[in-house]
Amino acid sequence: MEPGFLVVQALSGLASASSLFVIASGLTLVFGVTRIVNFAHGSFYMLGAYMAVTIVPWLLEFDRSPWLFFIGVLASAAVVGLLGVAMELLLLRRIYKVPELFQLLATFGVVLMVQDAVLKIWGPVDIAGPRAPGLRHGVYILDQRFPAYELFLIFVGPVVLGLLWLLMHRTRFGILIRAATRDREMVGALGVNQALLFTGTLFLGAFLAGLGGALQIPRVSASGQMDISIITEVFVVTVIGGMGSVTGAFLAALLIGQLQAFGVLIFPKITLVLVFLLMAAVLVVKPWGLLGRPEAAAGRAALPEGILHPAPFDHVGRLIALLAVAAVLVLPLFGDAYVMKVVTEVLVFALAAFSLNFLVGNGGIVSFGHAAYFGLGAYAAGLLVTRLGLPMEPALLAAPIAGGAFAALFGFFVVRLSGIYLAMLTLAFAQIAYAVCFQWVEVTGGDNGVVGVWPSAWASSRHVYLYLVAACSIGAILALRHVLYAPFGATLRAARDSEQRADAIGVDVRTHRWLGFTLAGAAAGLAGGLYAFSKGSIDPTLLSIPMSVDFLAMILLGGIQTVMGPLLGAAAFHAIKDAVMPLTDYWRFLLGAAIIALVLIFPRGLGGAYAALRARA
C-alpha cells in the first residue's frame, strides 16, 4: 500500500474520532453528574443534524459566508441544548433516585418519542445539508486528495477538549460539576442547588451532542436512523474511556477512529464487531474503562427491588395458573386464526420475559441485550431449516443450545462487571450479534433476513403449532421456575443482595451468575426458535435494541419483584401492542410515552400492584 493512502486513511480516522469525541464528551459529562446513562443522547445528535439542515441553508441564503455556516451550526447546537434542559426539567429530575434500569428505559422512551416526532416534522426522506463555504475544496497530501472539511473536523475535537478542560478547571460551574461527579450529596450539603447544576449539565451535554450532529451535515444527510447507530458507538467510546472521564472519552475515540479506518481495509464486513471486541477486551482488563474509577458508594444507583420472597403457589394462584393453561388448551376449539396467532406469540414472549426476569429480578443482573439470545436461537433454528434443510425438530433443539452457548460465551465477560457497566456490555454483545446478522448477507440474508422457516408437516396447522408452543414454553417456564425456588435460585438472590457477604460464606458468585446467565440465554433461545417457526421468517429486528427493550417493558409491566408477573406483563404488553399498533402511525411515540409513564407512576408493575393489594387485604 502506498504511504499516501495510509496517511489519508489515518487522517479520516482522526476526523471521525474527533466527531465521536464531541458527542461522547457530552454523554460522559451528563453521566458523571447525574449518574444517568442517557439513551436520548443519540436523539440529541440526530436533532442537531436536523436543526442544522433547517437553519444553516436559511442563513446561507443571506450570504454564503463560512461565518454564517458556523453560526448556524452553533445555533442548532444551542437549540438542542435547550431541548436537553426541557428533558431534565420534565423527566430526569423525577427519576434521579430510581434504579438505573428504569432510568435507561425512561430515556429510551424519549428516543422512541423523538423518532416519531422527527418523522412527523421532517418527513421520512433523508435531508442533505449544504457544504461548508470555504471548506469545499480538497487538499493534496502525498498526492492523495483529502477533503478540507475533514481536515477542519480533525481540529474540532482537540479544541473542544481544550475548551472543556478550561470550563472544568477555571470556572466555578466546572469545579462544581467535577465535585458533583465524586459526591453530589455533599455538594448539596455545602449549599449548592443541585437542580440548577444538573440542568446546566444537561444543557452542556445536549449542546455537545447537537454540535456533533450539526457538524456532520456536510458529510452525511440527516436521517431518522442516526440516533440508534450513533448511540451504540458513543456508549462504546464512553465505556472504553471510563464513564465520567472526558479525557478517557478522547483517548477511546482516537482508538476507535483508527480501528475503524484500518479495520475496514482488513475486515470490511465486521468493522462493528471489531469495535465491540475492543470494548470487551478493555473491560476485561480494566473493568472501569481506561480512565474511569470505581463507583463511589455514595454515588451508586440502587438496584431495582428484586424478587424477595418467592412464595409457592397458594390456592388462588394455583387456580389462576390452571385456568390460564386450560384457556390456552381449549382456545383452538373456539378462537379464530388471529387470536391463535396472538396467543402463540404471547406464549413465546412469556418465556422470553420469564427468562429475562430470572436474571433481573432474581439475579440482579440487569441485561440490556436479552434479545441477542432470543434472536440467536431464532437464527440457529431458521438457518438450519433453510440453509441445511434440516427438519423442525432438530432445529428447535438447536435453538436453546445456540442461545445457551452464546450466553455462556458473552456471559463469561458479562459476569465480571456490575451495575451500569454490566448493562452496557450486554448491550454491546447484543449489538455484535445484531451486526453479524445484519452484515453477513450471504448467510443471514442481511437486512431482509430469511423466509421459509416453516414447521414440519405434522405441526403445520395453527392448532397443533399452538399446542407445541404451549408445551415447550410452559414446560420451560416451569423448569426455570423450579430452578428459581431451588438452592441455586436462592444463591443468586443472595449474591444479588450482597455480593461480598455471599462471597464470604463461600459462594462462588461469578460461576453462579455465569450459569444463571447461560440458563436464561438457553430459555430465550428456545423462545426465539419457537417464534421463528410461528412467523416463518427471521430478520435482524429479532435481536435489535427495541426487542430487548420490549422484553424489559414486559417485565417492568409485570413487576420484576414477582415470580409470575413477567408472564402477565408479556401477555398485556403483546396484546396491547398487537391491537394498537395497526391503529396508529405513531406507535413508537405511544410506546415511548407509555414506558415513561410506567417508570414514573407504576414502578412496581402489574404484579407488584396485585401483590400490594393482596398484602393490604
Add this chain to the structure above:
Amino acid sequence: MAEAMLEVEGLKAGYGPAEVLFGVGLVLRKGEVAALMGRNGAGKSTTLKAIMGLLPPRGGRVRFNGRDITGLPPFRIARLGLGYVPEERRIFTDLTVAENLEVGRRPAPGGRAAWTPERLFAIFPNLAEMRHRRAAAMSGGEQQMLTIARTLMGNPQAVLLDEPSEGLAPVIVEQMAEAVLRMKVEGIAVLLSEQNLDFAAAVSDRAYVIEKGDIRYQGTMEALEADDHVREAYLTV
C-alpha cells in the same frame, strides 16, 4: 443565657424499616459548643443528618434562627447558615485543596467578614502549603482539616461537626480541638457528635447523651464529667 439558635424537638428518623431516632430533642445556643455524646450506633450521626436534611425526618421539628427547616433540602438549610462537616470527611478527591474550598464558598450574611482561603490558611497552616495538591494525596488529618475549612467557606452561623476526632492521631486531635475553639471565638455555634470524652470536655460548654435514639442526659460538661453513673451507663465501652 444566650438565645437558642438551633432547636430540635421530637425528631424521628430511620433507614428503611429500621427506626433509629425516637424523638430527639436538643438546643444549640448562640456562640456555644455543645457535644452530642453516645456510643457507636446510639444515633449521633443520624441526628446530625436528619437536622441537615440529608435523611428525611419522619417526625418532629427542627428550627434554625426561629425558622422551621424540617424537611428542607440540604442546600436550602446550608444557605440559611447551618454548616455540616460529615463523619467520613467526603472531600472531593479529584479536586485540589483550593478547588475544594471553592465548592464550599457562599456569600457571607450582611455585615460579616467572609471567610477567604487566606484566613483559613492562617488557621490551618498545613493546608496553605498544599493548596494546589489533589485532595486524594493528603493524609487523613489534613483531609479532616480541609472538610472543616470547606464548610467554613460557606460562612455558617452554626456548624454540625460529626465525630471530628475519630481515627486521628493524638497530635491531630489537638489541632482539631484548637479549630473548634477558634470557631467559637469567631462566634460560630458548634454542635459536635463525639465518643471521646476528653476531646468533648476540652471544647464543649454543654453535653447531651444519646442512647438508642433518645436523649438520656443533658447538662453542663462539668456536671457530666462529675457524674460517674451516667458515664458508665451510656459512654464507657
